[in-house]
Amino acid sequence: KQEVTQIPAALSVPEGENLVLNCSFTDSAIYNLQWFRQDPGKGLTSLLLIQSSQREQTSGRLNASLDKSSGRSTLYIAASQPGDSATYLCAVSRGGGNKLTFGTGTQLKVEL
Amino acid sequence: DTAVSQTPKYLVTQMGNDKSIKCEQNLGHDTMYWYKQDSKKFLKIMFSYNNKELIINETVPNRFSPKSPDKAHLNLHINSLELGDSAVYFCASSQGGTSGRRYNEQFFGPGTRLTVL
Numbered sequence: 001k002q003e004v005t006q007i008p009a010a011l012s013v014p015e016g017e018n019l020v021l022n023c024s025f026t027d028s029a030i031y032n033l034q035w036f037r038q039d040p041g042k043g044l045t046s047l048l049l050i051q052s053s054q055r056e057q058t059s060g061r062l063n064a065s066l067d068k069s070s071g072r073s074t075l076y077i078a079a080s081q082p083g084d085s086a087t088y089l090c091a092v093s094r095g096g097g098n099k100l101t102f103g104t105g106t107q108l109k110v111e112l
Numbered sequence: 113d114t115a116v117s118q119t120p121k122y123l124v125t126q127m128g129n130d131k132s133i134k135c136e137q138n139l140g141h142d143t144m145y146w147y148k149q150d151s152k153k154f155l156k157i158m159f160s161y162n163n164k165e166l167i168i169n170e171t172v173p174n175r176f177s178p179k180s181p182d183k184a185h186l187n188l189h190i191n192s193l194e195l196g197d198s199a200v201y202f203c204a205s206s207q208g209g210t211s212g213r214r215y216n217e218q219f220f221g222p223g224t225r226l227t228v229l
Binding site: 031032034036042043044045046049087089091093098099100101102104105 | 116143145147153154155156157160168170202204206216217218219220221222223
């Protein structure tokens with residue numbers, strides 16, 4: 001059974017700092033890995049998707065890496081801003097229905 | 113230009129009632145999902161439909177019955193609501209097949225907060 005863990009559970013940083021969020025999964029036979037952000041009371045916004053054959057994906061100030069063999073992914077956020085404050089979720093997919101198994105989330109607060 | 117929409121946004125009802133949540137996507141995707149987010153914010157898959165066919169059913173009580181009238185819609189009907197059904201329910205969709213760089217990226221609706229009293 002796939003289990004996805006995110007560390008840390010909560011993080012508070014000053015504006016402008018670069019930061020790394022971690023995601024680990026127990027079953028490396030994944031199809032892809034997706035990073036989302038969730039704002040309070042809102043839905044999930046897809047940030048990045050990495051296919052199992054890829055090592056990383058970049059979008060603006062975000063960079064996600066994937067090491068499938070060790071069951072790890074990181075989300076790097078450069079030059080953090082208060083608007084980045086949200087809960088960040090990683091989720092892994094296996095084929096056969098593309099079921100996403102979600103991590104526990106990292107609640108990020110970027111302070112002025 | 114809403115991509116995945118859900119109605120209602122909030123649903124407050126009494127225990128024992130039957131209720132439905134509707135979901136529509138205008139992305140042309142052929143796979144749709146229902147997820148449940150519990151009080152601890154943990155998200156878990158409930159169902160997945162591909163081209164109106166059920167492909168995932170994750171140990172969900174049979175009081176929950178998804179219905180897909182066409183591939184753009186996936187509704188969730190819940191019978192005999194219980195206190196433990198209180199949660200936020202999210203609908204999502206993705207494009208099946210092998211086309212595109214963002215294969216199988218899932219897009220989520222805004223959620224329906226269900227409160228059972």
